[in-house]
Amino acid sequence: MICEMCGRDTESVTPVNVEGSVLRVCNACLKFGRPLGSPAGPGAPRQGPDREALHERLGKAQGRGLERDLFAELPERELDPDWSRTIRQTRERLGLTQEQFGQRINEKTSVVHKLESGAIAPPDALVRKIERTFKVRLTARPGSPP
Ligand SMILES: [Zn+2]
Structure with missing residues (x-):
């Protein structure tokens, strides 16, 4: 049989993939191609x-x-633009000091002060705690009337 790579006459040839085409080559030329997984497919x-x-x-x-x-x-909910005012109005409606308000939600007076002045935005857990404790809504729901 003739090796299609080097043209030498050899006892047996093996089909290999050489740059996309299948050539039947001798043992010496095997290293130039990739071995075929199955002889049926040229892929x-x-x-x-x-x-x-x-x-x-x-x-x-x-x-x-x-x-x-x-x-x-x-769990992310958007805060209502008036959330800090809502907190202050809720506290004043209940006649609580900032300290008393803070005790109800387990936060320091300084945190309540910062919340009411809008200096810090309450994290999600605190928003839910305030909403649950004082039955108020601090979050805006898209699509709902103001
Ligand atoms: Zn050869």
């Missing part, structure tokens, strides 16, 4: 499964990331 069967596995792994990783993002965004 590149060796890389296919590896790439698919990689895509599958990437896809799963992205899927998990997306899930995490969705869960992270769920």
